[in-house]
Amino acid sequence: MVGFLETLGARAPIVQAPMAGAAGAALAIAAMRGGAVGSLPCAMLTPEQLAAQVAEVRAAANGPLNLNFFCHRLPEPAPDENAWRALLAPYYAEEGVAPGPPPPLRRPFDDALCAAVEQARPAIVSFHFGLPEASLLARVRGAGALVFGNATTAEEMRWLAARDVDAVIAQGAEAGGHSGWFLGPAHRPTPLAELLAEKIAVPVIAAGGIVDGADIARALSAGASAVQLGTAFLAARESGIAAPFRALLGTRVPTGFTNLFSGREAQGIVNRLMRELGPIRDEVPAFPYGSNALAPLRAHAEADGRGDYSPLWAGTGVARVRAMGAEELVGRLLAELAQARGRA
Numbered sequence: 001m002v003g004f005l006e007t008l009g010a011r012a013p014i015v016q017a018p019m020a021g022a023a024g025a026a027l028a029i030a031a032m033r034g035g036a037v038g039s040l041p042c043a044m045l046t047p048e049q050l051a052a053q054v055a056e057v058r059a060a061a062n063g064p065l066n067l068n069f070f071c072h073r074l075p076e077p078a079p080d081e082n083a084w085r086a087l088l089a090p091y092y093a094e095e096g097v098a099p100g101p102p103p104p105l106r107r108p109f110d111d112a113l114c115a116a117v118e119q120a121r122p123a124i125v126s127f128h129f130g131l132p133e134a135s136l137l138a139r140v141r142g143a144g145a146l147v148f149g150n151a152t153t154a155e156e157m158r159w160l161a162a163r164d165v166d167a168v169i170a171q172g173a174e175a176g177g178h179s180g181w182f183l184g185p186a187h188r189p190t191p192l193a194e195l196l197a198e199k200i201a202v203p204v205i206a207a208g209g210i211v212d213g214a215d216i217a218r219a220l221s222a223g224a225s226a227v228q229l230g231t232a233f234l235a236a237r238e239s240g241i242a243a244p245f246r247a248l249l250g251t252r253v254p255t256g257f258t259n260l261f262s263g264r265e266a267q268g269i270v271n272r273l274m275r276e277l278g279p280i281r282d283e284v285p286a287f288p289y290g291s292n293a294l295a296p297l298r299a300h301a302e303a304d305g306r307g308d309y310s311p312l313w314a315g316t317g318v319a320r321v322r323a324m325g326a327e328e329l330v331g332r333l334l335a336e337l338a339q340a341r342g343r344a
């Protein structure tokens with residue numbers, strides 16, 4: 001049986017999830033060599049950096065490449081950060097650091113990034129936090145890319161399908177990283193199994209808590225056309241995460257949703273800041289400004305081997321991930337999937 005991604009040239013029904021801040025070209029190359037769809041997270045890249053990373057991937061691997069962007073709205077004016085900085089003041093004092101210049105802002109998909117997509121002509125463009133305006137979407141399609149949208153509720157799945165996306169990524173409550181919710185007044189984490197029960201007219205890519213071939217087999221038999229794995233690929237050699245974060249992968253650690261690190265709900269391993277402040281605080285400036293004030297604390301602690309102030313984004317499958325190269329991981333997943341299907 002030829003699956004949806006296989007018709008695009010992939011050898012596995014697997015998308016290596018884009019993971020901004022945690023992985024880049026090296027992971028995409030290794031995943032593509034294994035036969036998965038490789039993804040480049042572009043939310044924090046300039047158009048020039050994007051072009052350079054695409055060239056790096058194309059020089060080293062064949063197969064379908066996905067470029068991933070965010071479609072959030074930048075709050076205008078920029079939010080006041082005083083209440084949040086006051087809450088963090090004891091940590092600045094304890095660590096002996098001072099507020100520094102803000103890190104690069106995560107920017108929504110815009111004209112300049114769209115022009116970079118038109119140049120790069122990727123097989124797939126995926127969007128998190130909704131879709132861009134119609135004129136930009138038309139240009140992406142005009143460049144020959146399939147459009148994937150991310151949904152966190154049945155309502156978002158139907159909304160995206162009604163806009164003729166080529167596939168919907170069903171991001172369950174088990175998923176690591178930012179929840180891409182974009183409809184309704186609040187974040188409503190929905191288990192992946194519930195999302196997969198929603199039948200829509202476009203292919204569904206299951207995401208959240210999937211780390212081995214048996215998980216993939218379950219998602220496919222529940223109606224998904226493919227799967228998207230993030231946390232499983234974080235443990236790969238080619239991801240770019242700091243040592244204290246890597247050390248926690250494959251161990252039994254609690255995860256939870258927090259807005260502390262960016263201003264939007266994302267799932268990660270519970271760390272000191274989440275424990276001491278509580279995972280959700282009103283004082284955090286709106287996304288994407290929430291990460292500014294933490295940057296010097298995070299850098300200082302990471303240099304000291306601690307992830308006390310770092311987003312340790314990971315899904316509920318974190319204890320089961322396996323450390324190996326991403327190419328080998330895709331091969332292992334395919335073998336396990338064949339075995340699980342043989343048993344079914």
Ligand SMILES: Cc1cc2nc3c(=O)[nH]c(=O)nc-3n(C[C@H](O)[C@H](O)[C@H](O)COP(=O)(O)O)c2cc1C
Pocket residue numbers: 017018019020022041043068127128150171174175176177178207208209210228229230231232234313314315316317
């Ligand atoms: C470290 C990390 C960073 C992520 N960054 C992005 C991103 O930049 N864009 C995006 O669409 N999804 C991002 N995600 C979410 C993934 O696309 C996907 O929904 C999730 O990893 C699936 O759940 P899993 O981690 O349990 O496999 C990220 C996930 C993680 C773990």
